[in-house]
Amino acid sequence: MSEDGYLFMRGVAPKDEILSARRDILNLCKDAGWIDSTHLMDGKWSGAGPFTEGEAPYMNVYKEILALKSFHELPAHPVFMNLMAKILGGEVLLHNRRIGRVTFPNNVNQTTAAHQDYHYIRGTSDTYTVWLPLGDCPIELGGLAVLRGSHKAGLIEHRMHAEKKYAGHGLDDDQLPEGTEWHAGDFQAGDFLIFHAYTIHKALPNLTKDRLRLSVDNRYQRKTEAIEPGSMGTHYNL
Numbered sequence: 001m002s003e004d005g006y007l008f009m010r011g012v013a014p015k016d017e018i019l020s021a022r023r024d025i026l027n028l029c030k031d032a033g034w035i036d037s038t039h040l041m042d043g044k045w046s047g048a049g050p051f052t053e054g055e056a057p058y059m060n061v062y063k064e065i066l067a068l069k070s071f072h073e074l075p076a077h078p079v080f081m082n083l084m085a086k087i088l089g090g091e092v093l094l095h096n097r098r099i100g101r102v103t104f105p106n107n108v109n110q111t112t113a114a115h116q117d118y119h120y121i122r123g124t125s126d127t128y129t130v131w132l133p134l135g136d137c138p139i140e141l142g143g144l145a146v147l148r149g150s151h152k153a154g155l156i157e158h159r160m161h162a163e164k165k166y167a168g169h170g171l172d173d174d175q176l177p178e179g180t181e182w183h184a185g186d187f188q189a190g191d192f193l194i195f196h197a198y199t200i201h202k203a204l205p206n207l208t209k210d211r212l213r214l215s216v217d218n219r220y221q222r223k224t225e226a227i228e229p230g231s232m233g234t235h236y237n238l
C-alpha cells in the first residue's frame with residue numbers, strides 16, 4: 001500500500017453477501033424495466049435508458065438501492081473491517097455514505113473520470129476506499145483502473161469536466177504524475193481493490209453490448225481522525 005497506493009485482493013470478499021446484494025439490486029433494476037428478467041443474475045440490459053447517476057429515473061432506483069439491508073451491511077462485513085484495522089492500525093470508522101453504481105452499456109461518455117477520492121470526501125487524507133464489483137467484472141464490463149504510485153503526489157487540483165452528469169471534476173492526462181502507469185484487469189466475484197484517498201483512479205467504460213455493471217465503493221478511516229460530516233450522511237442525502 002505505501003509503495004503503490006493500492007492493494008488488489010483476489011477472492012477475499014464474502015461471496016454469498018456479494019451475490020445477495022447483487023440479487024436485491026437486480027430485482028430493483030427489473031422492477032424499473034432496466035433488465036431482461038429471464039436470467040436475473042446475468043444483469044442483461046433491456047435497452048431502457050441508458051440512465052446515469054444524477055438523472056431522475058436513475059435516482060429513483062438508487063434511493064431504493066441505498067435502503068437495501070444487503071447493500072448497507074456488505075461493507076461492514078468483518079472481512080473488510082479486520083483488513084482495514086490492519087491497514088489503519090487503529091479503530092476503524094466506516095463511512096455511513098455507502099455508494100453503489102449501476103453502469104449501463106452504450107454510455108461511454110459518462111464513465112467516471114480520473115480523480116482522487118480526497119477531492120470529494122475530505123476529512124482525514126488517511127482514508128481508504130474499497131471498490132468491489134457485485135459479481136464478475138471482466139475488463140470489457142468496465143472495472144476500475146488505478147495509477148500505481150500516484151498517491152505520492154499528494155492532492156492535485158481537479159478540473160471541471162462539464163460533460164459529466166455526476167462526479168463532474170477530474171484530472172486530465174497532462175496532470176498525471178510522471179513515471180506512473182495505469183493498472184487494470186479482470187475482477188471475479190470476491191476480488192476488490194483498496195486504495196488511498198490520494199491514489200488516482202478511474203472507471204473503465206462498459207463496452208459490453210447488453211450487461212449492467214454493478215459495483216460498490218466504501219470508505220474507511222481511523223475513528224480518531226478528522227471526519228467530514230457529509231461522510232456520515234447518505235449519498236446525495238437520499
Ligand SMILES: O=C(O)CCC(=O)C(=O)O
Pocket residue numbers: 101111112117129131144201202203215216217218
Ligand atoms: O465505479 C465507478 O465508476 C467509480 C468508482 C470510484 O471512482 C470510486 O470508488 O472512487
